[in-house]
Amino acid sequence: MTTPTATLPAAARTRRPGAPEPALSWGARTGPVLAVTLAVLVLWYLAAIALNAHGAIERVLGGPDGAWSATQLVQTTWAMQRPILPVPHQIGLDIWHSVRDWPIDSPRNLLLHARTTAEATLLGFGLGTALGLLLAIGIVHARTLEKALLPWIVASQTVPVLAIAPIVLVVLGSLGFTGTLPKAVIAMYLCFFPVTVAMVQGLRSPQRIETELFHTYAASRWQALWALRLPASLPHLFPALRVAIAAGLVGAIVAELPTGAQAGLGARLLTSSYYGNTVQIWSALLMSAVLGLALTALVGLLERAVLRRHSPTAQGKLKS
Amino acid sequence: MSHPIASLSGARVRPDAPGALLAVLALALLLLSLPYPALQLAGEDGFTLNPLAWWAVQAVAPGWVAWGTGLATGVAALLALRATPGRAATLALTLLTLAALGGLIALTPTEEQGAVGSGFWLCTGAVALLALVTVARVSALPLPRGLDAASALLFGLWVLLFWELLTTAFAVPRVLLPPPSSVAVALWTHAATLRDDLVQTVGKAVLIGYVLGCGLGVGVGIAIDRLPFLQRGLLPVASLTSTVPLVGVAPIAVMWFGFDWPSKAAVVVLMTFFPALIGTLAGLAAAGKLERELMFSYAASDRRTLLDLRLPVALPFIFNALKVNATLALIGAIVAEFFGSPTVGLGFRISTEASRMNMPLVWATIVVASAVGMLAYALLGRLERRVNFWHPAIRAAA
Numbered sequence: 055m056t057t058p059t060a061t062l063p064a065a066a067r068t069r070r071p072g073a074p075e076p077a078l079s080w081g082a083r084t085g086p087v088l089a090v091t092l093a094v095l096v097l098w099y100l101a102a103i104a105l106n107a108h109g110a111i112e113r114v115l116g117g118p119d120g121a122w123s124a125t126q127l128v129q130t131t132w133a134m135q136r137p138i139l140p141v142p143h144q145i146g147l148d149i150w151h152s153v154r155d156w157p158i159d160s161p162r163n164l165l166l167h168a169r170t171t172a173e174a175t176l177l178g179f180g181l182g183t184a185l186g187l188l189l190a191i192g193i194v195h196a197r198t199l200e201k202a203l204l205p206w207i208v209a210s211q212t213v214p215v216l217a218i219a220p221i222v223l224v225v226l227g228s229l230g231f232t233g234t235l236p237k238a239v240i241a242m243y244l245c246f247f248p249v250t251v252a253m254v255q256g257l258r259s260p261q262r263i264e265t266e267l268f269h270t271y272a273a274s275r276w277q278a279l280w281a282l283r284l285p286a287s288l289p290h291l292f293p294a295l296r297v298a299i300a301a302g303l304v305g306a307i308v309a310e311l312p313t314g315a316q317a318g319l320g321a322r323l324l325t326s327s328y329y330g331n332t333v334q335i336w337s338a339l340l341m342s343a344v345l346g347l348a349l350t351a352l353v354g355l356l357e358r359a360v361l362r363r364h365s366p367t368a369q370g371k372l373k374s
Numbered sequence: 375m376s377h378p379i380a381s382l383s384g385a386r387v388r389p390d391a392p393g394a395l396l397a398v399l400a401l402a403l404l405l406l407s408l409p410y411p412a413l414q415l416a417g418e419d420g421f422t423l424n425p426l427a428w429w430a431v432q433a434v435a436p437g438w439v440a441w442g443t444g445l446a447t448g449v450a451a452l453l454a455l456r457a458t459p460g461r462a463a464t465l466a467l468t469l470l471t472l473a474a475l476g477g478l479i480a481l482t483p484t485e486e487q488g489a490v491g492s493g494f495w496l497c498t499g500a501v502a503l504l505a506l507v508t509v510a511r512v513s514a515l516p517l518p519r520g521l522d523a524a525s526a527l528l529f530g531l532w533v534l535l536f537w538e539l540l541t542t543a544f545a546v547p548r549v550l551l552p553p554p555s556s557v558a559v560a561l562w563t564h565a566a567t568l569r570d571d572l573v574q575t576v577g578k579a580v581l582i583g584y585v586l587g588c589g590l591g592v593g594v595g596i597a598i599d600r601l602p603f604l605q606r607g608l609l610p611v612a613s614l615t616s617t618v619p620l621v622g623v624a625p626i627a628v629m630w631f632g633f634d635w636p637s638k639a640a641v642v643v644l645m646t647f648f649p650a651l652i653g654t655l656a657g658l659a660a661a662g663k664l665e666r667e668l669m670f671s672y673a674a675s676d677r678r679t680l681l682d683l684r685l686p687v688a689l690p691f692i693f694n695a696l697k698v699n700a701t702l703a704l705i706g707a708i709v710a711e712f713f714g715s716p717t718v719g720l721g722f723r724i725s726t727e728a729s730r731m732n733m734p735l736v737w738a739t740i741v742v743a744s745a746v747g748m749l750a751y752a753l754l755g756r757l758e759r760r761v762n763f764w765h766p767a768i769r770a771a772a
Contacts, residue, residue, distance in 0.1 A: 086607030094611075138630065198525070201513035205526035212747035214704040218740055224728055225550055297616075304619040311712055319622075327625030327713055339622045346617035 178241025186249025256287025583642025591650025653695025657688025
């Protein structure tokens with residue numbers, strides 16, 4: 055590998071750098087991902103043996119001088135009640151049982167917790183997106199807002215807001231707001247920022263020639279916003295929405311930590327960690343990962359639905 | 375600005391004195407307020423209306439404060455009516471409004487003394503409108519580069535002062551929203567405690583975790599630069615982690631590494647690793663084809679291309695990741711302390727004092743954490759400008 059093309063995909067390596075790359079086949083794209091995932095799983099099982107061996111020998115196999123074979127040891131470390139590191143199939147089984155064996159409204163059912171968290175996330179995401187849109191439209195149209203507000207919007211994100219979650223909950227709780235809304239407020243705080251920044255960029259993205267055309271049509275500022283700026287900003291908006299909904303989910307989960315909430319993935323994490331139930335902690339984590347992926351996929355679907363209806367120029371600009 | 379098309383490209387064609395209408399409204403409010411009492415004083419038989427108009431209030435605060443407030447508001451409103459304000463006039467307007475607001479805060483009675491009346495509120499409304507005018511005026515002024523943040527700072531100052539005024543005038547319970555003054559007092563009285571918390575959380579957990587996490591992320595990103603297979607395998611997996619709330623590993627970290635700072639540092643490492651990796655990979659792929667072909671035509675080795683072209687191009691991406699990570703690291707360490715910590719640390723302080731309803735101290739802790747976050751962000755920004763001085767985006771801003 056002495057050519058500077060080593061960084062290009064393997065298929066492109068024989069070509070002159072700069073020539074258009076052929077699209078990678080599906081196999082070439084998923085192969086590496088599968089390999090990495092498989093490697094992670096193998097390492098996980100091995101790490102579980104190493105981490106759990108001590109406890110397994112002490113508690114299950116009858117002390118270090120007991121008679122046990124290596125096979126027994128491995129089997130024990132992969133099937134412990136309270137392992138230091140549970141193995142993937144234990145976690146999968148735990149989720150499966152919690153979803154299968156309990157009714158949907160039982161606090162032992164992970165789906166209930168996932169639904170509670172998803173509600174708060176989606177509400178916060180909706181509020182945050184609306185706020186972000188309003189702020190961006192204001193900032194693009196008023197210099198005062200841009201100068202006085204934009205620095206604070208940036209600064210607001212350097213505040214570790216999740217640390218403030220307990221207070222927001224206390225304040226809103228004493229005002230009589232409990233349940234979903236306080237969590238949604240925290241999710242909103244994390245959601246609005248990426249949307250604001252991306253929309254300010256997006257609303258300013260139309261070319262001079264396009265704005266001039268609108269001017270010759272004697273379009274008002276609102277007409278220009280509706281027919282030119284907003285459509286032009288869509289490709290900027292959706293990547294920001296994906297970031298926002300993931301951030302909102304983290305916000306909702308952390309907001310469930312300090313309240314002693316009965317339901318929600320965060321509450322589940324906290325109770326499991328109090329009782330030292332490691333398998334449950336991991337399954338709550340995995341469930342939140344799945345929920346995060348599902349929510350992001352939802353935004354992706356929305357993106358495809360919206361951008362298909364819009365002009366090919368919007369699709370041409372779409373990068374991801 | 376005078377070109378008609380300028381009005382479409384984001385900049386508005388404004389009258390040269392923004393806020394003149396607000397100034398008229400403020401003047402009207404002030405005139406309206408004159409006949410009304412400022413304060414309802416608690417007498418022997420409950421509330422007795424102060425017979426005097428608000429600017430002659432005598433029992434609670436010295437009358438001249440009220441007089442001065444009214445006068446300052448009036449002069450400021452008249453100043454705000456001027457069509458073409460210069461720097462001096464804007465400064466005078468700001469100072470007068472500030473004085474009027476200070477007077478109002480000084481006039482506000484405590485709960486035992488009584489409550490504020492309608493005259494007070496009308497005057498407060500006038501001052502609020504004038505405050506908006508000052509922000510608009512300062513934004514419109516052509517200021518030198520050093521004073522870029524002037525209007526934002528002014529806006530922040532108004533928010534703080536009105537927060538102080540409204541929480542005391544409405545007698546908002548401290549548990550809900552303590553006035554800024556009480557937070558400042560808490561900062562002062564608990565300075566030693568907060569310093570220890572800062573050393574515990576930021577000095578140990580955040581710093582060590584941040585350096586390790588970002589270092590590993592950038593290092594792995596550069597290390598697998600030659601291995602496209604690993605790159606294509608790792609990048610999607612790393613991107614997936616951004617949708618996973620990694621903060622959730624905090625309880626596991628506490629189980630594995632104990633209650634003290636190593637568990638927090640572990641959470642921080644995990645949270646900062648992936649953004650740093652993604653930023654590095656994206657940055658290394660960002661060099662343009664033209665530049666790469668140039669290096670190719672110079673017969674530059676891979677290492678040379680990496681050092682002279684691709685790493686410099688990647689730096690803005692890496693710095694972005696570092697900035698995002700600064701906040702992430704703080705959040706990670708503080709949230710991890712909710713799951714168990716020694717009796718010191720910012721997260722510990724927030725959760726225990728919140729449960730004891732000692733809100734001024736909680737807010738003081740938040741002020742400290744936010745100050746650290748902003749400081750880290752600002753420092754990274756300066757470092758980036760020093761390192762990336764050649765970059766078009768930086769040059770455009772300078």
